[in-house]
Amino acid sequence: MSDEERSRSDGGRLIHLNLFMRLYGHHPSAWQRDAASRTDAFAPDWFAGLAQTCERGLFDAVFLADSQQAVYQREDVSTASMFEPLTLLSYIAARTERIGLIATVSSTLHHPVNAARSIASLHLISGGRAGVNLVTSQSDDEARLHGMDALPEHGRRYSRAQEFAELLFALWDSYPADAVLMDKADEVFLDASRLTRLDHDGAEFRIRGGLNIPQTAAGRPVLVQAGASAQGRDLAARYAEAIYGIGSTIEDGRAYYEDIKRRAIGFGRPESAITVLPGIVTIIGDTLEEAQEKKRWLDSLKSVPRQLDTLSGYIGMDCSGWELDDPMPELPPLQEFAGPKGRYVMMQTLSHDDHGRLVTVGEMLSRISAGGGHLTSIGTPSMIADEMATWFEGRAADGFNVNASLLPEGIDEFVDRVVPELQDRGLYRTEYTASTLRGHFAQTTAPELVA
Numbered sequence: 498m499s500d501e502e503r504s505r506s507d508g509g510r511l512i513h514l515n516l517f518m519r520l521y522g523h524h525p526s527a528w529q530r531d532a533a534s535r536t537d538a539f540a541p542d543w544f545a546g547l548a549q550t551c552e553r554g555l556f557d558a559v560f561l562a563d564s565q566q567a568v569y570q571r572e573d574v575s576t577a578s579m580f581e582p583l584t585l586l587s588y589i590a591a592r593t594e595r596i597g598l599i600a601t602v603s604s605t606l607h608h609p610v611n612a613a614r615s616i617a618s619l620h621l622i623s624g625g626r627a628g629v630n631l632v633t634s635q636s637d638d639e640a641r642l643h644g645m646d647a648l649p650e651h652g653r654r655y656s657r658a659q660e661f662a663e664l665l666f667a668l669w670d671s672y673p674a675d676a677v678l679m680d681k682a683d684e685v686f687l688d689a690s691r692l693t694r695l696d697h698d699g700a701e702f703r704i705r706g707g708l709n710i711p712q713t714a715a716g717r718p719v720l721v722q723a724g725a726s727a728q729g730r731d732l733a734a735r736y737a738e739a740i741y742g743i744g745s746t747i748e749d750g751r752a753y754y755e756d757i758k759r760r761a762i763g764f765g766r767p768e769s770a771i772t773v774l775p776g777i778v779t780i781i782g783d784t785l786e787e788a789q790e791k792k793r794w795l796d797s798l799k800s801v802p803r804q805l806d807t808l809s810g811y812i813g814m815d816c817s818g819w820e821l822d823d824p825m826p827e828l829p830p831l832q833e834f835a836g837p838k839g840r841y842v843m844m845q846t847l848s849h850d851d852h853g854r855l856v857t858v859g860e861m862l863s864r865i866s867a868g869g870g871h872l873t874s875i876g877t878p879s880m881i882a883d884e885m886a887t888w889f890e891g892r893a894a895d896g897f898n899v900n901a902s903l904l905p906e907g908i909d910e911f912v913d914r915v916v917p918e919l920q921d922r923g924l925y926r927t928e929y930t931a932s933t934l935r936g937h938f939a940q941t942t943a944p945e946l947v948a
């Protein structure tokens with residue numbers, strides 16, 4: 498069956514896959530196993546290898562998160578060593594041909610002109626494969642690196658993000674590709690009358706002029722978003738072509754999915770304009786028991802004090818003296834928590850069992866160790882494919898941002914064993930039909946410029 502026939506038989510929908518590239522993998526102890534090597538930490542080829550595997554698996558894109566500040570209090574987090582995403586993705590662009598390349602950029606910490614230039618350059622370098630995950634940043638430490646005392650309050654971060662997104666679009670559109678004439682006879686390289694000169698005086702930014710980087714035939718780079726709050730969801734629904742979501746149960750996933758699509762329609766966009774990609778944490782085994790054993794082994798690599806330290810970071814409380822058999826405390830209301838809100842809500846959910854009772858601290862650690870609140874799929878390739886199909890067909894996802902617990906082997910296994918299962922079910926492409934990121938997301942309507 499061709500992709501076209503397949504998508505016809507499935508109402509036009511196929512599962513979209515991105516890989517969340519993270520050093521050693523998403524399990525907090527991934528770096529502690531023997532196979533994890535210190536030399537991988539700053540090896541661009543380690544990341545290029547992941548992207549090549551995903552390209553073999555016909556993924557839409559690979560994705561890099563970002564945080565900028567050095568880590569001083571907690572020695573045990575993967576953000577302790579990161580590449581600047583746009584630079585690393587430029588390298589990966591040269592090592593791949595079709596796969597999309599999505600970099601996280603903070604509207605709180607960047608200036609839109611610098612960001613627009615770098616992303617437009619990646620778009621040119623990669624032949625139309627660049628995307629940007631526009632976030633508003635989560636930690637005051639990062640703000641202090643940039644001379645602020647703390648992050649601006651949430652509402653202001655998002656009003657700045659909105660202005661930032663509109664400026665990205667305007668800047669990317671300011672130099673149309675057809676403005677380059679190269680008319681040698683008349684000695685006209687550029688038809689300057691086709692360029693747009695921005696004259697922007699906004700609450701956050703003042704910009705006169707435009708980019709000197711022409712747009713590609715692929716149009717603008719693709720905007721992606723990962724906000725969880727109402728403002729984050731609105732930003733995505735208004736401007737983004739994909740959103741990274743979070744949710745551990747299909748009910749959460751469905752509510753999130755419906756909410757994003759409803760908001761997009763509210764902004765005058767068709768619901769297909771935004772691809773909803775919840776995270777999926779995967780641990781693959783030949784049998785369910787083997788996969789569960791792999792999870793137990795990974796959990797055991799990290800000492801309990803270290804696990805409590807991770808929990809402290811997630812809920813903003815000092816958990817260092819907590820006993821594993823004690824029940825979790827009732828977490829304070831969301832309004833009292835200053836950190837990332839989406840994950841905090843997930844922690845509130847995970848701290849209760851199906852009957853609404855508080856779980857023990859030990860159970861809580863086991864619940865968050867695999868994925869910090871994302872859908873966690875532990876089992877055989879066919880079980881994982883079934884779970885993905887259930888979410889996809891149940892309108893809780895248009896696809897997934899794959900958080901493999903171990904990298905690189907978790908993505909090798911996923912591509913070699915889960916992808917064929919999805920293809921056998923007629924839910925996944927068997928070849929690329931496009932060479933641009935927008936083409937992969939099968940975007941039919943790009944968001945209109947609002948400026």
Ligand SMILES: Cc1cc2nc3c(=O)[nH]c(=O)nc-3n(C[C@H](O)[C@H](O)[C@H](O)COP(=O)(O)O)c2cc1C
Pocket residue numbers: 561562563564601603631632633634635723724725726727728729730741742743776837838839840898
């Ligand atoms: C898959 C995913 C990746 C994210 N990556 C980043 C990141 O790299 N940097 C960052 O500052 N925030 C990142 N975030 C956090 C979001 O941008 C946002 O701050 C968070 O979801 C809280 O949303 P809210 O501010 O709308 O409440 C990510 C969120 C998700 C779900």
